[in-house]
Every structure is written in C-alpha cells, then in structure tokens.
Amino acid sequence: MLESIVHVCLAGLSTGMFIWLVASGLTLIFGVLGVLNFAHGSFYMLGAYFCYTVLSVMGDNFWLGLILGPLCVCVVGFIVERFFLRYVYHLDLPYQLLLTFAFVLLFDDLVKVVWGAGSISSPMVPGLSGSIPIMGRNFPVYNLFIIAVGPLVALGMWAMLEKTWWGRIIRAASSDREMASAIGVRVSALFTAVFVFGTWLGAVGGGLAVPYVGLLTPGMGETVIINAFVVAVIGGLGSLKGAFLGALIIGLLSSFGTRYLPTFDMFLTFILMAAVLLWRPQGFFGEAA
Amino acid sequence: MQRSWTWVLIAAVLVGLLAIGLFSGRFVVYLSMRVMILAIFALGYNLLLGRTGLLSFGHAAFYAGGAYGLGLFSIHVSQNPLLGILVGVILACVLAVIVGFFCVRHTEIYFAMLTLAFGMMVFSLIWNMREITGGDDGLVGIMRAPISLGFAGIPLNKTEYYYFFVLFWFVLSVGVIYLIRNSPFGLILSGLRENDRRVEFAGLSVKNYRLAAFVISGTFAGLAGSLGALLESNTDPFSAHWSHSAEPILVSLIGGIQTFAGPLVGSVIFIVLREIIERFTQNWMLWFGIILLVIIMGLRGGVVGGMTQLFQRVRSVSKSGGNP
Numbered sequence A: 001m002l003e004s005i006v007h008v009c010l011a012g013l014s015t016g017m018f019i020w021l022v023a024s025g026l027t028l029i030f031g032v033l034g035v036l037n038f039a040h041g042s043f044y045m046l047g048a049y050f051c052y053t054v055l056s057v058m059g060d061n062f063w064l065g066l067i068l069g070p071l072c073v074c075v076v077g078f079i080v081e082r083f084f085l086r087y088v089y090h091l092d093l094p095y096q097l098l099l100t101f102a103f104v105l106l107f108d109d110l111v112k113v114v115w116g117a118g119s120i121s122s123p124m125v126p127g128l129s130g131s132i133p134i135m136g137r138n139f140p141v142y143n144l145f146i147i148a149v150g151p152l153v154a155l156g157m158w159a160m161l162e163k164t165w166w167g168r169i170i171r172a173a174s175s176d177r178e179m180a181s182a183i184g185v186r187v188s189a190l191f192t193a194v195f196v197f198g199t200w201l202g203a204v205g206g207g208l209a210v211p212y213v214g215l216l217t218p219g220m221g222e223t224v225i226i227n228a229f230v231v232a233v234i235g236g237l238g239s240l241k242g243a244f245l246g247a248l249i250i251g252l253l254s255s256f257g258t259r260y261l262p263t264f265d266m267f268l269t270f271i272l273m274a275a276v277l278l279w280r281p282q283g284f285f286g287e288a289a
Numbered sequence B: 001m002q003r004s005w006t007w008v009l010i011a012a013v014l015v016g017l018l019a020i021g022l023f024s025g026r027f028v029v030y031l032s033m034r035v036m037i038l039a040i041f042a043l044g045y046n047l048l049l050g051r052t053g054l055l056s057f058g059h060a061a062f063y064a065g066g067a068y069g070l071g072l073f074s075i076h077v078s079q080n081p082l083l084g085i086l087v088g089v090i091l092a093c094v095l096a097v098i099v100g101f102f103c104v105r106h107t108e109i110y111f112a113m114l115t116l117a118f119g120m121m122v123f124s125l126i127w128n129m130r131e132i133t134g135g136d137d138g139l140v141g142i143m144r145a146p147i148s149l150g151f152a153g154i155p156l157n158k159t160e161y162y163y164f165f166v167l168f169w170f171v172l173s174v175g176v177i178y179l180i181r182n183s184p185f186g187l188i189l190s191g192l193r194e195n196d197r198r199v200e201f202a203g204l205s206v207k208n209y210r211l212a213a214f215v216i217s218g219t220f221a222g223l224a225g226s227l228g229a230l231l232e233s234n235t236d237p238f239s240a241h242w243s244h245s246a247e248p249i250l251v252s253l254i255g256g257i258q259t260f261a262g263p264l265v266g267s268v269i270f271i272v273l274r275e276i277i278e279r280f281t282q283n284w285m286l287w288f289g290i291i292l293l294v295i296i297m298g299l300r301g302g303v304v305g306g307m308t309q310l311f312q313r314v315r316s317v318s319k320s321g322g323n324p
Helices: A002-033 A040-057 A062-083 A093-115 A141-163 A165-175 A177-182 A187-213 A220-234 A240-260 A262-279 B003-023 B026-052 B059-076 B081-103 B108-128 B159-182 B184-194 B196-201 B206-232 B242-255 B262-280 B284-298 B302-319
Strands: A131-134 A137-140
Touching: A002 A040, A002 A131, A002 A137, A002 A141, A002 A165, A002 A187, A002 A220, A002 A240, A040 A062, A040 A093, A040 A187, A040 A220, A062 A187, A093 A220, A093 B108, A093 B242, A093 B284, A131 A141, A137 A141, A141 A165, A141 A187, A141 A240, A165 A177, A165 A187, A177 A187, A187 A220, A220 A240, A220 A262, A220 B108, A240 A262, A262 B108, B003 B026, B003 B159, B026 B059, B026 B159, B026 B184, B026 B206, B026 B242, B026 B262, B059 B081, B059 B108, B059 B206, B059 B242, B081 B108, B081 B206, B108 B242, B159 B184, B159 B206, B184 B196, B184 B206, B196 B206, B242 B262, B242 B284, B242 B302, B262 B284, B262 B302
Parallel strands: none
Antiparallel strands: A131 A137
C-alpha cells in the first residue's frame, strides 16, 4: 500500500514538473504581454522535433540537441511576435487568441510536411536510461531527472526576475507598461525578448519531453497546452509561483486519479480548474481583485 | 445595401438551396447539409460572440449535448426524429443553463477559460463513461426513421429527403436568430458589448442578459448537434472537444463577427474551401492557418464586412461623379 502511494506520488511529481516546464513560459508571457498563447504548445512540439533532428544529424548527443533545438524554435518565436502578435496587442481578446490559434493549425501541419504525419519513436538519453528500484519497485531514472529539473528552472526564473537588472525591468513593464516606457524602457523590444525567452522555455520543455513521452506526434502540443492552461489558471494567470504549485497539484491529482478513479481523472482536473476560477479567479497567489 | 436588393438576394439563396435539393448529386447535397448545420451552430454562437463580445470555448459541449441526447433517445426510446431533436435540444439547453449560470460571472479571458473547463468536463465524461456514451467509438447506428403524421409518414432515410428536413430547420433558425438579433433584447446585448456599465445603470441585470444569450446560443448549438448526428448516423466524442468549439469562432471570424450574414458566408467558405484544399493537398490546416492570419492581420471585418465596405466605397465614388 505504502509503496504504491509513494510510486503514485513520484509519478505525479514527474508529470507535474513536466507540465510546469511548459506552463512556466506560458505564464511568463501572459504575465508580461497579457496574451494567452495557444501556440505555446506548438513551440513545445517544435522544440521536441528540432531536438530530435539535431540528435539524428549531429550524432546521438542529447545535450547538444537540447541546446541547439530550442534555439531554432526561438527564431520561430521571434518571427511570430515581431511580425504578427505585436500588431494585435490593442485588439479584443478573440483576435489575440485566434491569432495564436492560427499558428497552432499552421505549425501542426508544417510538422507533418517536414517530419511526416506518423509518430517517431525517440532515443533514450545515455546515462539517464533505465530505472532504479525505489521501495521494491522500479522507477525510471529519467523521470527522477525531470523531478530535479523542474525546481531548478523555477529557482533560475525566480533569481532572474527578482535579483537581476533584467528581471527588474520585466517586472516594471508587466506592472505598468506606460510608466516603464516613460522612464526609458523600450517596451516593444522588451516584449519581443520576453516572448522569445518564453518560447525558449516551451521548446526546452519539448526537448526534455523527447525521452519522456517516447513518441513524437504532430498533435503532441495540443494536449500539453490545455494542461498548461489549467495550471496557469489555477495558479492565477501570470503568477509563476502559482503555476509551480498548480503544476504540482495537477500532476498529483491526475496520477492519483488515474490510479484510483480512472473514469474521472480528466474530469477532476477540469472541475478543479472551474472551481478555482469561480471562487478564487486570481488563483492561489494572485492578489484579490 | 438597399432593402429591395436584400430581398432579391434572400430569394435567390432560397431558390438556389431548393434547386440543390432537387437537382444536385449526392455529394453536393451532403456538403450543403454540412454547411447549413455548421451555419446554425455558428449563427447561434455569434449571437453570443458578436453581440455580447463573450468568447466561449465550451459550446462544443452543447453541440455534443444535442447529438448525444438525440442518439441516446433514438437508440433506447424511440426513433422519431422530431422527438429526438426535441430531446437533444432540451438537453443542450439544460446544459447551457447550468454551465452559463456559473460562467457569466466572469468576462474576457476568465470567461473563456471557465467555458473551456466546463466544456472539457463534458468531453471527459463522454470519453470515459463508455457504457453509456460508447467512449471513443461514440454512438453508432442512429436511424433516420420517417416522421409519422398518423395517416402517412415523411421518409427521411434518403440523403435527398433528409436535405429538405435540414433546410427547414436552417431557414427556421436563420429567421429566429434574425428576429432575436434585431429585437430590443438583441440591442441590449450589443449594449453589453459596448458598455456593460451603462446597461447596468439603465437598471438591467447584466448577468441575466448574458445568461440568456449564452443559453440561446447553446440551444442552437444543440439543434446543430442533433441534425449532425442524424446526418452522420453516429456521434463523435470529439464533437465535445474544445477544438470543435473553435469552429464556430473561426467561421464567424472569416465571414465577419459584426454582421448577421457573416457566420453564414463563413460556413460556406469553411466547408467548401476545406473540400477544395483537401482535393489537392493533405494539409488543409496549413492553408487555413494562413487564411486566418490574413483575416486577423488585415481583414478584421471578415469577408462580409470587407465586401460591404467595398460596396459602399464604390457607391460613394459613383455618387460624387468619380471624385471621392
């Protein structure tokens, strides 16, 4: 009984940290730019595919793929922000959401054109493959690695936002665009930078997903983006601290749900999302509206 | 556009639709039915989006409510299509009342996310409760029984017969939605979009009006779902998925959110263009994404809005004798 609970917890933690990797970029972009980016799931997918390509072209060096792959996706993110998204900031919400949705359709099919419509099975990471016994049962090493990476990313983002000059400017621009621009911050350039950085986070999430999900499919971004939305919402849109906690809760909820209430595991996630929106729309850490 | 010309246009469209049913091949008839069903879905949806400005990602749940309501009733109780549609529409309406009751507390992004959450709850129930809904297979073998009139029955089993049944519901829906849109109630809804504070100061309950618009649009989604289930003789669990909710939004956007005819024109473009693109390439989503980008970046009035502007410009040019 205890072993099984420990294992369900571990599975939940790794799922949660994995969602966090994707939700972090989404939350950062929403917090600063105010745009909820459907295409973030596509960046995640592109990250996975580019990593895979770097892996297969440059030899089986996973870490090289994880560095170069997301950089390619950053170029895509730059184009999306600089030439499209920038022009809809002043428009109503439907236009902003649908612009990012248009990119979802576009990238999903582009991936089919470039890499084929079928799924690709992905290689394991040397040194992190296999599993180790924990309390009598095997647990994949790579999932433990993800559980460790999640908090590191959180720590890195916290340090960047709270302790560096860059972070101060980003926080200033997100709390008051006009004031930041009045004191000499080039807000539009900053928005581009933040969007590209958020894209990079999503793509790294995709790169790390290559060995985790084991299969690359053209629609892989769509399930992830909805989970990331759920996490971003229950943590309070724009709050990184909230998204981290939200990811942990959703990860654990879904793994316990899958284990003990398989009929309702997806239902539980969305009922939690609705409940948070109804009773505390600002999320766990958001300030009262 | 002048009033008399509008009537001519409406008459021409009606004659065209009747002619399709009488003379066209099965494929065109089938496509036209899909256009009309999507148009009912989108017109109802645009009553919410175009009038009140609320963006819902949960209307697929009501579409599925109509489809599964009709499907379950037809399999377990009676195959009478009119009763089945009634059951489907009532189920969708009840769902919309429940979901809407919670969702209209918020607007903007929170409304969109809340409707997404409720819609996906319905999807997850349909997906996982296999014994009732058939899970990922959906409900199969929904029959189109004749409408019985006591002494005789109107058969619906052939595609051509069913076409006129869909056409009847389509014309009825367009008429009803037009009346709602131009009633005092419809005007208050557009007041909500422009300035909800003022509507509130006028002594009207903003929430109740939003809820009413939500339920009406959900009910039409249910009607579309019922007709769709009868057309395909099965139900698809993904008809409740959030990505299906995006369909009426895209259709309205292509045609023009702020016009009545927008969703109609958008439905035709959506279905026909998809057929054409799929003939030549496997990648219709790619082309569709590009079209969407063009519309959002440059043609925000949609096709109908753009045409109206063009028409007005031509008229003002010809009136002022070539000197605009």
